[in-house]
Amino acid sequence: MTARSVEQSDQVTEGSLDDLTLVSRARDGDTRAYEQLVRRYQGQMYRLAVRMLGSASDAEDAVQDVFLSVWRKLDQLNDDAAFVGWLYRSTTNRCLNLIRARKPSADVDLESTESAAGYTDPVRAAEVGAQLTALAAALLKLTAEQRTCWLLREVHGRSYDEIAGIVESSTASVRGRIARARAQLAEVMQPWQ
Template sequence: MTASARTEPLAAGETVLDDATLVARARDGEIRAYEQLVLRFQGPMYRLALRMLGNKGDAEDVVQEVFLVAWRRLDQLQEDAAFVGWLYRMTTNRCLNVIRARKPVADVELDQQESTGSAGRPDRAAETSAQMTALTGALDQLTAEQRACWLLREVHGRSYEEIAKAIGATTTAVRGRIARARAQLAEVMAPWR
């Protein structure tokens, strides 16, 4: 953070600012504006990294690194409104780099806290746990690129164009990767239909 960074609070009465405004203020050195962006987007970036990497520690490291790099390179962002897509692209690419650098992965654990609705029903909790284990295993069988495309589309609701930008591919390639991922996942998850 620069020595010229301002630390005064956001203007009174401005409790909810849009992303582009916060980015512009953060670019001008307003640390509190950047903190708001981090608070707003660290959850979605963490969930993406966790699902891609399957490891809480690695996901936390990736998200921390992404937000640090984003702060340092904020002046390189061409359009303030492109910030969210930029975060998704950096998170996805960093996760792909981590996956490529790994040795073959053994067991992967997903954050079980996200499964709700089974409290008080041991039979439902066991079934949900089995489904999550199967899904985790199925996601592991996908290529890193297929997993990234599927997660960005199905879990994070990103458009094909946004995904293509995030991973540096064409929309046709993204559609193909998602179709192959869906087919593989459907085959593995068929017993739970």
Template structure:
């Protein structure tokens, strides 16, 4: 794929294939089908990883490992429809492993925050950048499990049941982690209200 061109595999002209069909084809050795899955989900997995790890390089490594591992273990996936949940679970678990392996104070990649709109007033752009930096710092104050649950719910829109499957907890525990994360973040972000 040169020059940024993306080739999409279609069932009928103009209709992209669903995930389950692509997973089935990839399991049968169709590399192009797997490439479509990677293109479809690498952005979501990267956003989750960079917010959990606060470091672009580590997040890139995690996402690369997740997709490489998924390709190698595709045969082990029992339900083709559960591929996305499998990716979220793998990404979350790898991020949690990286967090556990880090020294107590890791460097923060301050460039992970998205830049404000370019057409905004400079003072407004500076305020938004400061707010994003404060939110990222507040996220670092959460436990790894709270951060994972909060990000999966608030940023990625996953249900409590899905999050429970991803992090290996029941939905009640997930709700508790998210509630504690929300309370802590609200307290930390009071100056920005």
């Protein structure tokens, strides 16, 4: 390892580098740079996967597979700025493939105990937990494509154009899927309003 690469690796541990620099360094074989990218985005990808799959263990496996695959194919990324979109697309595609390969489970925990645990009033905590359980069940009743688009928009705050790129569809299709998902979820969640 040269003095310059040691210096660059030391900078990576500071966590102050932007994504473009980290992606570029990771493409050049800097594992510390890639580790920093993983730490930066694994939470977002996990939250997307657990909501799509309805299973924490399946989500962990899917995200691990995605980050391993992305590392192996990093040299195929033509634009460093497209890294985050590529992660979302890879995670979404991996989850959709898993959904297609199996029937979704009704036993879903969307971290409801953690979310409800923040309430000191036990009645309110139970109510929030029940709402989250109902939402998780309602999400599983959506088509995989509707669920994906809805999660990317409502939970991850992605634009319609970004979602269209991630799911490889038109913006109009994405808007339609989200509208149908919202309508179905509103109907199911009506008792909670």
